[in-house]
Amino acid sequence: MTLPEAEHNLSLAVEAVVTRFGAMVRQVGRRYRLDEADLDEVMQEVRIRLWRAQRTSEQIGEVSTSYVYRTASSAALDVIRRRRSRRAEHHQSIDAEDGAVALAEPAPDPHGALEGSEVVRQVAQAIETIPASRRPVVRMYLAGHPREEIAGLMGWTEGKTRNLLYRGLADLRDRLQAMGVGWERAEEAG
Amino acid sequence: MSDERLRELYTAAMAARPRGGETAHPSPESIAALARREGSEESRLATLDHVMSCADCRRELDLLRSIEQAGGALGSAERQSSRRWFVPAALAASLLLAVGVGSRLLRQDADTTRGGSEDAVALIQPGSSAAAGGRIVFAWHPVAGASRYELELLDTSGGVAASAVTRDTSASPAAVEQLPPGEYRWWVRATTSDARALRSDMRSLRLTGR
Structure with missing residues (x-):
């Protein structure tokens, strides 16, 4: 098998594993108002981690559900940490820019x-x-x-x-x- | 006051709370423990009390418990399947994989990667290899309603070797010209005006020496 073929097979194997798990999370997540964009971000992280694992397509094809689940759990925590960090930076920059500006008063209510x-x-x-x-x-x-x-x-x-x-x-x-x-x-x- | 009215008032009260307010959020690990039912009931109740009054943390719980339950459901199905149908299933899976991979390889256009769904970003170029040290144009098909596209080129360790953000359907990151020969992968994410994110498959790219 040539290198490009191996790469391609690896890509298919990773995609198959990610798609299967992602579909199940989506199915479960419908009960909980799961934000699909959140899941997409996590599954992209899972793809990258599986790719980083440097396994062959055969090994990826044999990856157990528990391995994908653990990878997804850990990836989700990282996504949440990154998002919180971005939110904190955003709040800080707003505080720095608008520190002297008072919050808008609510409009007069009937x-x-x-x-x-x-x-x-x-x-x-x-x-x-x-x-x-x-x-x-x-x-x-x-x-x-x-x-x-x-x-x-x-x-x-x-x-x-x-x-x-x-x-x-x-x-x-x-x-x-x-x-x-x-x-x-x-x-x-x- | 009926329960329905109380729910409306409660929803209004929660919406009136400042987002990312002054109270400290529970750690992501605490929310994960709640989703997994790990730890003392007291600590999980404390986490749940915050989560149910914080839109950001609630979204995090929804994500984490969806993953937890999917893992449990798939694990259970896998165990049942392996007990009852191990040999026939393995044979069928091998056959399906062989047919699936074979047919996909046959269908695969050398320069076009179709997305996993109708809404995914479809990549156009480059193909599987390009010369290192030169300008490389990355291109993809437009996505309806996309307001911007983000391109990422990853090295073998998964790090971002080059990236670009554009409103166009092509980009030529200057950083690519400095990259050494080797194996890379790239993908594109489209963000639509209604804040939906659509992604491409990952495509391999081999940068060859001149």
Whole structure:
């Protein structure tokens, strides 16, 4: 086999491995609102790492799922670190450029909007008072995640999840009522 | 107030929070531990509490847990498959690979690499080799709606040996002219006006001595 042929076969083998794993991540990620651009960035990193591994196409073809998974996990962490670093630099440059400029004042609100923003603020405050063991569950529920997903993420039983969510929502209801905000009890949470 | 209204208010409250606000983000490793269900429940709850109130960290969790679950699903399928169908599957895979590689090789145009999907960037030139030390024009087919293209040429260690950002569908990075003979790979990423990123396959490029 000539060098270009070997290179070409290597390229096909890497692409096959990356495509297979990427397709599965996409399929799973649809449940979680996965940003496809994030996955593309990770899978490109996986391609580069497999290429760097300097294996032959036969070896790449035999690469186990666990190897690709570990490579993708590690690549995802690196992508996240790089992105955070870029965000931090961006914030620093904005701070440096606009240090003396005050944040824009919000536009004058009509009465209804002001009232709404007050309730929004109260809800945000009330959430913070829920005990730490229940607060994340309530956050997930209010963000639209079903109970089954919460249970799966935390490794809890259905009963434990339901119990924590029920109590957390009760805490929130009590707090909001103390603030003068009424709330009809949820059917779907119980 | 109904649950639905409460959800709306909660969404509004989260949207009103300053992005990248003053609270420290959990480390990427902590978010990965949450996705893998590793560590104490207390620490995972603390991470989840932040993640669910931070759009950036939530996006990171979505990525990491998608990878975790895909790894688990594929690993499980692989184990089942190897237990039940090891010999027939290996034979079938070998046959498919041989047919797939063969047909792809036959179809492969010497100067055109088609992308893995209809939306990928299709590379045009150079082909598999070019003379080192001279100007090399890299070209690709336009992508609908692309606002810019990024070209990267990687050396064998995966480092970026040359790169270019352009709105055009070709580029000639000056750094390429300084590169020694050897094996390289290159690829192009297109970014569309609606912030989608599309990529080409990686193509090998051998720079030969004069």
